[in-house]
Every structure is written in structure tokens, then in C-alpha cells.
Amino acid sequence: MADIIWGTVTKVISINAFEMNVSHQKDTNNDSYQDVEEIYFTEVDIPSIPADEASRNVSDIEQNLKDKFVKCEISGRNSENRLVCVVSHSGAGGY
Amino acid sequence: MFSQLWQKHNLHTEDLISGKTPFILIPNVISKSTCASLSEKIFKNYKTIPGPGMKNKIGTSLGSHIYEKSKYFLNSKKSNTYTQNIFSDSHSPLKSMHQIISQTFQKQISTASENEMSYSECVIRIHNDRDSVHLHRDNCNFEMPDYTVSKYKNQLSAILYLQSPESGGELTVYDKQWNRYDERSRQPDFGYSFDLVNGVSYTSISPIVGNLVLLNPNFYHKVESVSGHKPRVSVGFFFGESSTSKLSCWT
Secondary structure, eight states, rough: OOOOEEEOOOOEETEEEEEEEEEOOOOSSSSSOOSSSEEEEEEEEEESOOSSSOOHHHHHEEEEHHTEEEEEEEEEEEETTEEEEEEEEOOBBOO | GGGGOOOOOSSHHHHHHEEEEEEEEEESSSOHHHHHHHHHHHHHHOOOOOEEEEEEEEEEOOGGOTHHHHHHHHHHHHHHHHHHHTTTTSOOOOHHHHHHHHHTSSEEEEEEETEEEEEOOOOOEEEEETTTTEEOOOHHHHHHHTTTTGEEEHHHHHHHHOOOSSSSOOEEEEEOOOOOOGGGGBBBSBBBOOGGTTOOEEEEEEOOTTTTTEOOTTEEEEEOEEESSSSSSEEEEEESSSSEEEEEOOO
């Protein structure tokens, strides 16, 4: 099972990377994570963000992710020390 | 004082929208005997599905389909047929709720639609013994930008109680509104950390049969645990301004 962390997106860095405040970590994670991590997302399970990177821009990513609470399923770290993740929104704050 | 909230059926809807007051309580919207027969009919017919933060509900809601828009509208069609059938040959609580809201806000109200597809018109919530709903707020402006209703202004919610439990089941409303930075206190599955409302004053609204609550759902709220074999039953929806003269509702 992949490690999972949750938190809010604080800054969009590029069309496939953002910074997040990590507020929750799965109890059974193999590793522990910093309070602030940079995420490189390989997939994003949010329909309003195009899967095709060529169709994305930073503004769209900000509109969809900035300040949002997200779930990140981690597959490793890349050479920039960013967590490589599949990203999705997590649950609901209400409704 | 938060405990001296406006609780009269009056035209102070601006206070509700602005957040000066978090709710308006309108008693005796439908009779106790009507509520009893509606509850009986619900229990005879009901097929429930789990919802966010709760176990039993009849009807579809956006919270279960944040990124499954086509599935939401497909399920809405089914659930609207189902609830219309439940309320078909008896007094419709939705009709009463719409009338009261229309009179109170001086605007027409109808179920929201998008590309000629109807939103889910209501959710019937059934809280059994020990059921509760964790601290949350409701705001589709922020969380559900793919839906047209997320663009509607001044969103509120309406809850009508059809059956009271033996005890418990109060709606606790905190004197604190959500802001986007509170997302840092989200719980992974549903709702928020209680740290957000630590020391914050609150009001408890008893689920009295026939009473209608108009709530500004941006205020943090929760449903206390129900006790006893008699379930708490409520019917509710959200509504907002789809134009200057019209209100549209959905769940």
C-alpha cells in the first residue's frame, strides 16, 4: 500500500507541482513526512484539471487546488526532493 | 449574545444571509399528524444509502458526487422520482417548505436544473440510535465548482423535522463561520477538527416535529448523537439566488 498524506495546497509551483501543508498522515505509512512538502503530481483525479499537461496552465491549477484539502498517494521522491504522488480531493467539508 | 439569536418568522432574511444571525426557526410549518403520516410512509418505502458523515439518507446529494457529475444527475433523476412517489398522495413537505421560503424571501423558488437536467430536490435524513454528524459546514461555492449551483449567491439551507427522536439529535450551531484557511483543520473523510470551535459559543436546536430551520450553512454545525429506538427524521435542501428574483434549490 502506498503511503498517504493529506493537507492543504499553499502554493502552486508549476503545472505539475505544488507546495502543501501536511496535516494528516496515514497511521500505517512506512515513512514520515515534513509539515511542509513539495508535491510532483503524476496523476490528478480532479476532472477540471486536464490529464494532458499541454492543456494545463498555472492559473487553472491555482483555481482548482489553491487552499484546497487534498489527498496524496505517494510513490517516491524525485531528484528535486519532491514527493511523487497521485493527487485527489479528499472527502467533503460538508454536504 | 449568540444565545439571543433571532428566532422569529420575520423578514430579517438579510441578517441570515449576511451571517448576523446563523439561523431562523419557523415553528409548526406542517402539523404533527401530517409529519407522523409522512414518517410512516417513509419507513414503509425507504431504501437508504449512506451519505457523507452519516449512515442513512434517502436521496442524492452533491457531497457524494463531487467529481461524478453525470452520475449525480442520473441518481438525482432516480431519487426525485422516489421522493415524489413518497410524497405523491399525501401532503408534500417540500411544497410547504417552498411556500414558506418563497413568502419569507419574496422570491419564487424551484428545483435547480443544468442542461435541462434536474438537481436532486431534497434529501431525507434518518438518524438512528447513536447516529450523529460530525462538525462541518456546507459550501458548494468552494468545493464543487463544476456545478452551476456553485455560482449561486447567498446560499442557505432548509431543514424540516418530520420525527423527533426520544432524546438527542439536536442541531448545534456554532457562532463561527468557515473561511478557506480553515481547510487546514479538515478531517480526511468528512468535516473539521473540533479545535476550530473550542470555546466558541453555540446554540442547540431541538429537532421538534413540524419546525423548519433556515440555516446559514457557512456556520459550523453538527448533529448530536440520537438516543433511543425512535429515529430522527428530517427533510432538507439547499437554496440560493439563481437570479435577482428567483431562488433555486438542490441537494
